Amino acid sequence: MFENLSDRLTKTLKNISGRGRLTEDNIKETLREVRMALLEADVALPVVRDFVNQVKERSVGIEVSKSLTPGQEFLKIVRKALEDAMGEANEELALNVQPPAVVLMAGLQGAGKTTSVGKLAKFLKERKKKKVLVVSADVYRPAAIKQLETLAREVGVECFPSTVSQKPIDIVNAAIAHARLQIFDVLLVDTAGRLHVDDDMMGEIKALHAAVKPIETLFVVDAMTGQDAANTAKAFNEALPLTGVILTKADGDARGGAALSIRHITGKPIKFIGMGEKTDALEPFHPDRIASRILGMGDVMSLIEQIEQKVDKEQAAKVAAKVMKGQGFSLEDFRDQLVQMRSMGGMMSMLDKLPGMKNLPAGAMDQMGNKQFNKMEAIINSMTKKERLFPDLIKGSRKKRIAAGSGTQVQDVNQLLKQFTQMQKMMKQMSGKGGLMKMMRGMGGKLPPGLLPPR
Numbered sequence: 001m002f003e004n005l006s007d008r009l010t011k012t013l014k015n016i017s018g019r020g021r022l023t024e025d026n027i028k029e030t031l032r033e034v035r036m037a038l039l040e041a042d043v044a045l046p047v048v049r050d051f052v053n054q055v056k057e058r059s060v061g062i063e064v065s066k067s068l069t070p071g072q073e074f075l076k077i078v079r080k081a082l083e084d085a086m087g088e089a090n091e092e093l094a095l096n097v098q099p100p101a102v103v104l105m106a107g108l109q110g111a112g113k114t115t116s117v118g119k120l121a122k123f124l125k126e127r128k129k130k131k132v133l134v135v136s137a138d139v140y141r142p143a144a145i146k147q148l149e150t151l152a153r154e155v156g157v158e159c160f161p162s163t164v165s166q167k168p169i170d171i172v173n174a175a176i177a178h179a180r181l182q183i184f185d186v187l188l189v190d191t192a193g194r195l196h197v198d199d200d201m202m203g204e205i206k207a208l209h210a211a212v213k214p215i216e217t218l219f220v221v222d223a224m225t226g227q228d229a230a231n232t233a234k235a236f237n238e239a240l241p242l243t244g245v246i247l248t249k250a251d252g253d254a255r256g257g258a259a260l261s262i263r264h265i266t267g268k269p270i271k272f273i274g275m276g277e278k279t280d281a282l283e284p285f286h287p288d289r290i291a292s293r294i295l296g297m298g299d300v301m302s303l304i305e306q307i308e309q310k311v312d313k314e315q316a317a318k319v320a321a322k323v324m325k326g327q328g329f330s331l332e333d334f335r336d337q338l339v340q341m342r343s344m345g346g347m348m349s350m351l352d353k354l355p356g357m358k359n360l361p362a363g364a365m366d367q368m369g370n371k372q373f374n375k376m377e378a379i380i381n382s383m384t385k386k387e388r389l390f391p392d393l394i395k396g397s398r399k400k401r402i403a404a405g406s407g408t409q410v411q412d413v414n415q416l417l418k419q420f421t422q423m424q425k426m427m428k429q430m431s432g433k434g435g436l437m438k439m440m441r442g443m444g445g446k447l448p449p450g451l452l453p454p455r
Helices: 003-014 024-040 045-059 070-086 113-126 142-155 168-181 199-212 227-239 257-266 287-294 300-310 313-324 331-343 347-351 362-367 370-381 385-389 396-406 410-431 435-443
Strands: 101-106 132-136 158-160 186-190 216-222 244-248 270-274 282-284
Touching: 003 287, 024 045, 024 070, 045 070, 045 257, 070 257, 070 287, 101 113, 101 199, 113 132, 113 142, 113 186, 113 244, 113 270, 113 282, 132 142, 132 168, 142 158, 158 168, 168 186, 168 199, 199 227, 216 227, 216 257, 227 257, 244 257, 257 270, 331 370, 331 385, 331 410, 370 396, 370 410, 396 410
Parallel strands: 101 186, 101 216, 132 158, 132 186, 216 244, 244 270
Antiparallel strands: 270 282
């Protein structure tokens, strides 16, 4: 996400370091580069103009704090301007109303409305502990109704039935009545989309909005459409009293123009961001965290939340207890860790949130890719239970059999065993007195063993 913009900005901001003071002259070239980076990221021109002016006003003549270099001071200013452009803080859904809280989803066809309804239902059910009902008022696409029914089953929420022969207003009113009767906290309404903004579509959704009076009206928009996303959001905002935006397909958007433009153009906050196809790939949009990611500073808070939600705490506690008692760390434990990483969206999803990862050499990033972890898991799965518990048994003929069974080469098996040995040593260090601190000092801020490219 935002790779192009992030790369351009981090390279540009390095040029300002080493100054004793920030002046108009010494930031002129940097601001020009920032402007070009934003335009290339497909950020709307008025947003770019305001952004650059804001950074210039805050920077010129500022005395650099003793604890910061000019580069760090300027980075702070750019980060604050990015946060301001995207809305400063996350705005949650206003669900504290007499149930059911009706949430209407609007947007163009193909933006990901139906998928977003499923993702949001899962988010509200699991993270907010809400009883959720979903309904499709898209009477033009029978496939949309079927798709929502399937998604509802997948995420474990109820889907109110509807057919193409009904009127959207009648469908939603019936769903509201059912939600009241069955005491649902939230009703999510999927509406019809069109391939472009047209009067008929706007007239229909206006009438639906007036009839059902939703507490939230969310505009769902594809991040990959860049500046067009902001313009479409503006058209919808003029027709409907939008309360927020869901930005979808952000994992495929290397530019980031939509995220930086929408708030400025519509005045409405981005409330959620879709980061993949899976039903759990929806995150609350935190402008401060996104600004940190864009500037290569990581997003540790989101990573902590991700680990909190996805890690099997019981399994982790068992492994920790085993290691602390000096009972060793087996290949089965290693495999379980790889499986847990995959459940958190894969290694690259986690690394993207760590500070300074952009500065790693390309070989290290390749070594930590999801393909590499899938390969490692396949190798361990091709071993017998005895081999996983006693890796010293794995010699020549066994290595050939394991490589053949996992579709890999013998050198891949050797590499995995080497990485596992390093991991075992690290776990052994942790189990001793003051082990964790000793291990951290020994690593000297480097990556854990097994995550470095082979020498």
